[in-house]
Amino acid sequence: xxxxxxxxxxxxxxxxxxxxxxxxxxxxxxxxxxxxxxxxxxxxxxxxxxxxxxxxxxxxxxxxxxxxxxxxxxxxxxxxxxxxxxxxxxxxxxxxxxxxxxxxxxxxxxxxxxxxxxxxxxxxxxxxxxxxxxxxxxxxxxxxxxxxxxxxxxxxxxxxxxxxxxxxxxxxxxxxxxxxxxxxxxxxxxxxxxxxxxxxxxxxxxxxxxxxxxxxxxxxxxxxxxxxxxxxxxxxxxxxxxxxxxxxxxxxxxxxxxxxxxxxxxxxxxxxxxxxxxxxxxxxxxxxxxxxxxxxxxxxxxxxxxxxxxxxxxxxxxxxxxxxxxxxxxxxxxxxxxxxxxxxxxxxxxxxxxxxxxxxxxxxxxxxxxxxxxxxxxxxxxxxxxxxxxxxxxxxxxxxxx
Numbered sequence: 001x002x003x004x005x006x007x008x009x010x011x012x013x014x015x016x017x018x019x020x021x022x023x024x025x026x027x028x029x030x031x032x033x034x035x036x037x038x039x040x041x042x043x044x045x046x047x048x049x050x051x052x053x054x055x056x057x058x059x060x061x062x063x064x065x066x067x068x069x070x071x072x073x074x075x076x077x078x079x080x081x082x083x084x085x086x087x088x089x090x091x092x093x094x095x096x097x098x099x100x101x102x103x104x105x106x107x108x109x110x111x112x113x114x115x116x117x118x119x120x121x122x123x124x125x126x127x128x129x130x131x132x133x134x135x136x137x138x139x140x141x142x143x144x145x146x147x148x149x150x151x152x153x154x155x156x157x158x159x160x161x162x163x164x165x166x167x168x169x170x171x172x173x174x175x176x177x178x179x180x181x182x183x184x185x186x187x188x189x190x191x192x193x194x195x196x197x198x199x200x201x202x203x204x205x206x207x208x209x210x211x212x213x214x215x216x217x218x219x220x221x222x223x224x225x226x227x228x229x230x231x232x233x234x235x236x237x238x239x240x241x242x243x244x245x246x247x248x249x250x251x252x253x254x255x256x257x258x259x260x261x262x263x264x265x266x267x268x269x270x271x272x273x274x275x276x277x278x279x280x281x282x283x284x285x286x287x288x289x290x291x292x293x294x295x296x297x298x299x300x301x302x303x304x305x306x307x308x309x310x311x312x313x314x315x316x317x318x319x320x321x322x323x324x325x326x327x328x329x330x331x332x333x334x335x336x337x338x339x340x341x342x343x344x345x346x347x348x349x350x351x352x353x354x355x356x357x358x359x360x361x362x363x364x365x366x367x368x369x370x371x372x373x374x375x376x377x378x379x380x381x382x383x384x385x386x387x388x389x390x391x392x393x394x395x396x397x398x399x400x401x402x
Contacts, residue, residue: 064198092171
């Protein structure tokens with residue numbers, strides 16, 4: 001799904017809004033499409049970044065101002081901008097427009113290349129007051145984002161994980177660099193791209209898209225609720241599976257140390273709502289101990305995890321979503337927030353724990369400091385058994401992802 005279609009799906013759930021979409025293909029003459037209206041939704045992606053400078057004129061502000069005039073009173077206007085100081089620039093990724101590396105640090109390629117402060121200046125030049133626009137941060141980039149953050153919901157440490165293509169320059173690990181940036185509260189300054197939303201403030205503080213062979217599901221964080229909406233027929237089946245799995249998984253963990261977040265069908269179906277779980281994810285807690293050198297604290301937390309998932313009821317299922325990032329801990333309460341991937345049959349809790357550990361380590365090579373071999377030894381699991389369980393995990397994942 002292209003970026004413009006993703007954003008349209010976000011703001012036009014009914015499919016009935018009068019919409020104007022401008023893409024990079026329109027950048028040579030964007031004014032050609034600026035007619036008609038008023039529009040309920042205007043989406044302009046990859047256009048401002050391809051404008052050329054004109055003497056005595058601010059092309060980005062001018063185009064934004066003209067497009068806004070076509071917006072209905074209750075409508076929304078979304079446009080993208082490239083951050084000249086985005087982390088991908090420092091990392092040596094070639095610019096998608098020019099193919100050059102590092103150059104946007106030295107000069108501004110076009111009016112659509114800016115900074116977080118520069119975005120405010122462009123909006124001011126376009127006559128848009130600060131209360132009338134709202135900034136979002138697509139990750140990893142505007143070209144292929146899986147999540148969109150905002151100042152109301154900035155990313156947590158270890159949440160900005162992406163697979164980057166090899167480049168001519170490999171200066172540092174971007175995933176780890178983002179962790180440092182997030183810890184210091186600097187994410188808005190180094191996000192790779194910006195989405196500016198003109199109009200009333202969207203209810204959604206965070207948006208994500210999950211596209212699989214089975215279907216596409218759109219997730220939002222809205223006023224204390226996490227909502228999952230299907231964007232196609234396959235997505236509807238995924239939501240049905242999640243809804244049905246709740247009964248099985250909650251029965252599996254009834255009376256144990258794991259609470260299962262409930263879900264409710266909303267009036268905006270096909271959609272499921274989940275109460276937002278406050279607290280810290282288990283992977284963040286493990287990271288906190290590991291990177292502070294508290295290895296014994298890490299082991300204690302890992303062993304508590306095994307203890308909680310071991311005391312399960314006699315229900316013949318296995319939940320493959322019992323990974324550390326899907327468990328939120330708050331004042332001693334452990335809540336499982338995702339349970340889409342469930343298969344029939346029981347599984348040794350140690351196998352589940354080692355699968356969760358492999359999943360955790362795959363996100364950051366520095367997590368190998370937890371010494372998985374020693375942890376396996378403490379669980380009395382041999383190398384042969386670990387290898388056997390890993391192969392079985394692959395088969396199970398194949399079943400649930402079909």
